[in-house]
Amino acid sequence: MAGLPIDVVLPELKETLRGRVSAVLVAPPGAGKTTRIPLALVDEPWLNGQKILMLEPRRLAARAAASFMASVLGEAVGETVGYRVRMDTKVGPKTRIEVVTEGVLTRMLQGDQALEGYGIVIFDEFHERSLHADLGLALCLQSQEMLREDLRVLVMSATLEAEPVAELLGDAPILKSEGRAFPVETRFASRRAEGRVEPAVVRTIIEALEKETGDILVFLPGTGEIRRTEALLAEQGLGKAKVRISPLHGSLSREEQDLALTPCQPHERKIVLATSIAETSLTVEGVRVVIDSGQMRVPRFSPRTGMTRLETTTVSRPSADQRRGRAGRLGPGVCYRLWSEAEDQQLKPRSTPEILEADLAPLALELATWGVADPSELLWLDPPPAAAYAQALTLLQQLGALDPDGKITAHGRRLAELGMHPRLAHMILQADPLGYGAMACELAALLNERDILRGDRLADADLRLRLDVLRAVQEKTTMPGTAVDTSAARRILTEAGQWKRTLGLKSNTFDSDAAGLLLAFAYPDRIAQRRTNGRFLLQNGRGAVLPQVQALSSEPYLVAAELDDQGTESRIYLAAPLDLEILKLHFQNEITDERLVEWDTTTQSVKARTRERFGALILRDMQLTNPSPEEILPALLQGIASVGLEKSLPWTKNARQLQQRLCFLHHADPANWPDASEKALTATLPDWLGPHLYGAKNLNAVSRLNLTQLLESLLTWEQQRELEASAPTHITVPSGSRIPIDYSDPESPVLAVRLQEVFGLPETPRIARGRVPILMHLLSPAQRPVQVTRDLASFWANAYFEVKKDLKGRYPKHYWPEDPWNAVPTNRVRPRT
Structure with missing residues (x-):
């Protein structure tokens, strides 16, 4: 068997695993780690007849790795080397190496948490950071800690940042292998093509067929792009006798996938149109040219909506390098990148782990089955995001997989068993x-x-x-x-x-x-x-x-x-x-009956309805004809508050004046007088207004209330007696006129009176039992303010004489005495003689 770069580190790896239960191996593509290491470890004494379990991210890679190792041993798959993938298993009684996909590993762990009969679990291509790989590693580490101190864990990767993984594994040793890659010339586009990528891909394929030798591996984001590219190539006359076009993606049958991997016939060239499935683990025979669209399709889960969507995104730096390396596995090659060299400098330094963006319902179900209530009980490189995990738990409870306490139910265990x-x-x-x-x-x-x-x-x-x-x-x-x-x-x-x-x-x-x-x-x-x-x-x-x-x-x-x-x-x-x-029949336990008595802004009245609700959906909505007064009252009060007291209550001049007088008294003496401001009245509607609205349904009924009496009811008998003395509605001035007081500003009540009517008044009138001087607006004969003051005595002594000159000139027939203190007040042009 020809030597591979990984062979150099095999002795060190064996020695490490003899003394340690964990290790990290970093080896570039083409080093041979996937197929060499299991075969090198199978006879190690610490295995003691136990099996090797190797995790591969994809079914295609798992079958290919098992087939290659079996061929090295000169055996058929299912003898010493076998595989287990979803819906397809080839293992036998003599199998010592099992290559499995991620979901299979999870099922094996759930079936036997100690993994009895297995001596080591190898995580291949761990840099892809799939959800199941992160979960499998977390479960293996807990099994290792609690049940199997002798269970080995080996994490292998081509582009992994090894230090965080080694720390997670208890400061495991890090081993590194050199790769074997031939030089690859990189050719960039002048700029990334706008719109669909397929036309640019086809142009580049035609160029590569003319200029280069060997087969071509094309990386496209998804199956739709693969189909459209295949159709465009057919329009160009390709895909016939001398050029074979082979799609390669995860949803193809095993036979179709194998066809893409097999070598061409002599004098034939192959164009493999692949998704990111061909980035790692697989060697596509004959490839010397890689054409990279620079795109990949990844699932994005939204905790806000509970939905996952596939999103086309730009590849990361490690993915681009992995794809480029496919052109140099067998000899010197060429990589066409369909983006500019400037854009190449902006590639993300690493791919986002799936656990940070995926639907976590499968993960949450597996953890509940394992017996873990909180993900923090396990060791993770990146813990599951809290919002997405909470969303997953809510869904599982809705499906009946978890009870209200978050424990797995019998139904949940059956769900987990289906995989x-x-x-x-x-x-x-x-x-x-x-x-x-x-x-x-x-x-x-x-x-x-x-x-x-x-x-x-x-x-x-x-x-x-x-x-x-x-x-x-x-x-x-x-x-x-x-x-x-x-x-x-x-x-x-x-x-x-x-x-x-x-x-x-x-x-x-x-x-x-x-x-x-x-x-x-x-x-x-x-x-x-x-x-x-x-x-x-x-x-x-x-x-x-x-x-x-x-x-x-x-x-x-x-x-x-x-x-x-x-x-x-x-x-x-x-x-x-x-x-x-049918919906009502099968989801009756989740359908709730609502009895709604609400304010209708259109009719300005209370409306009562009964509804059947399924989440946000109203399945049935009928008018309720006989709501009780106790149900109506809160809705009516809410309606009055929403409309506002100004528009909804029957304010008369007396009612408004009374409210303003009470507001003044509360401002002057808050400890002894109630707050009658609109804010306070709105907040206490049930207390002072509610008892008077029993049986009412709309604002018409409210309009018949005597609001003055309702406001007076806020006062005790003693306060009602004190009201006129502390906040009188009028003041009788020296002329004999009763002038109303304006309480609209509770901080500053106003007495607006003609100057001639207060001749002889030596001091500013006071209210609130003499504590508050009133603000006097002294008016001209034409009722226009000529002075605003709280100190009438000072006005007579100082400002009056200047004011008198002005008024005497404008109103010469009126009475403007020299001595305002002793002058006769009048509400006429001149006082009576």
């Missing part, structure tokens, strides 16, 4: 007793796969159509006018069939009209009620829209299985209608 998202597992278990178990498996597989209908997804979001298409493919019939991705449909049927056999489901009733109910089991928070044609309100309170008019647009209720979570109204990609009576 799929809790929503889909719940849907299948709820559907089976109704006879729809097999159909629920098909629906779950359909939701896990890309859309089987080609064309504009927004044109028809009805999931029932997809189920009917699956049935047609299964029965080998056709549906005229429907463009179908038959390979995707067959994969869905195969996966659904495996789930049916695994679960032992006997029910096989098929009725696509039941799709809405099944989706409601999985997505109760996305049950939606039509607001207007094509616009819906989700049970969680969010808005959603069918942007193109279609049959579903007019459905009263539907369930949205897939939305984009963009803007204020998410676009609905997949949905199915739901009958209201």
Whole structure:
């Protein structure tokens, strides 16, 4: 067997693991760590006949690694080396090395927390930081601490920052291996292409075919871009005898994936159109050219909405370097980057761990199954975000997987055993007793796969159509006018069939009209009620829209299985209608009855209604004809407060004056007088106004009240007697006139009186038992202020004579004496003789 760079560090690794239970190995792509290390460790004495368990992030990589190691031993897969991936296992009684995918590792740990029979767990390509890898490591570390002191843990990566991982593993030793990579020439675009990336990719492929030798590996963000690129290449005449076009992504069948990895025939060239699945672990034979779109598709979970959307984003620096390295695995190569050199300097230094952006419902269910109530009980490189984790717990309680205390229920354990998202597992278990178990498996597989209908997804979001298409493919019939991705449909049927056999489901009733109910089991928070044609309100309170008019647009209720979570109204990609009576039948425990007695701003009256509510949805709304006066009164008082006392109460001149007098007295002596300000009266409406509104429903009834009497009721008998003495309504001035006092400013009551009427008044009048001098507005004969004062004596002594000159000139017929202290007051032009 030819030597590889990793061989140099194998002796050191063996020695380390003989004395330590944890280690970190950093080795670049092409070093040989994935296939060399398990074979090198299999006969180590500390294993003592136990197995090696190696975690690979992807099924394709797991099968490829197991196949390669088996071929090195000259054996078939399933003998010394085997694998376990979802729905596919090849292990035997002699198997010593098991390569597993992440979900499988979690299931094995849940089944046996001590991992009896296994001596080491190897985490390969840990730099990808998938959710299950972080979870698996956390569980293994707790198992190591509490149950298996001898269990080894080896974390391997190509681009990992090793120090934080080593610290997490108890200051584990860090081993490093040199890679073996041939030189790769990097060619940048002048600038990143605008719009869709496929035309730029195709132009670059054609250029590379003309200028370079060897096969071409193209990195694209997703399956949609792969299909469109394949179609454009076909239009250019490629994909025929001398050029083979091979898609490579996770949703392909095993045979289709293997075809992309196998070498070409002589005189044939291969173009592999791949997602990020080809970044690590896999060696695509014959590749000398890499074309990198610089994009990848990642899931983003929003705790605010409880929804996950796939987002196309720019690759990080490690991902770009991994992709570039694919061109130098077998010899010198070329990497075309479809972005500029300036943009290359702006790439993110690292990828975001999935645990920080993913839907954490599966993680929360696994932790509850493990017996962990709080994630902080485990060791994490990055702990789960609190908001997303709280959202996950809420969903699991809604699905019945957790009890109100957060403990796992028997139903929750069954969900965890199925090894799929809790929503889909719940849907299948709820559907089976109704006879729809097999159909629920098909629906779950359909939701896990890309859309089987080609064309504009927004044109028809009805999931029932997809189920009917699956049935047609299964029965080998056709549906005229429907463009179908038959390979995707067959994969869905195969996966659904495996789930049916695994679960032992006997029910096989098929009725696509039941799709809405099944989706409601999985997505109760996305049950939606039509607001207007094509616009819906989700049970969680969010808005959603069918942007193109279609049959579903007019459905009263539907369930949205897939939305984009963009803007204020998410676009609905997949949905199915739901009958209201079916909803009430199966979700009756979550439907609440409300009796609402509320103020109606339109009619300015109290309206009473009874409602059936399901989350944010109002299922039934009827007028209530016989609300009690006790129910009406709070709503009426709330209405009066919202309208404002100024507009809602029957203020007369006397009532307003009384309120102002009380406000003045409270300001002057707050300990002994009540607060009658609008703010205070509003705050105490139930106390002083409520008893007088029993039986009233609207403002018309309020208008018949005597507000003056109601305000007087705020006072004790002693205060009512004191009111006139402390805050009189009028003051009799020397002329004999009774002048009203203006209390509109409680800090400064005003007496506005003609100057001639107060001749002979030596001092400013006082109120509040002499404590407060009144503010006098001294007026001209034309009732215009000529002086404002609180010190009348000072006015007579100083300012009067200047004022007198002015007034005498303007009003010569009027009486302007030289001695105002002893002059005769008058309310006429001149005093009577």
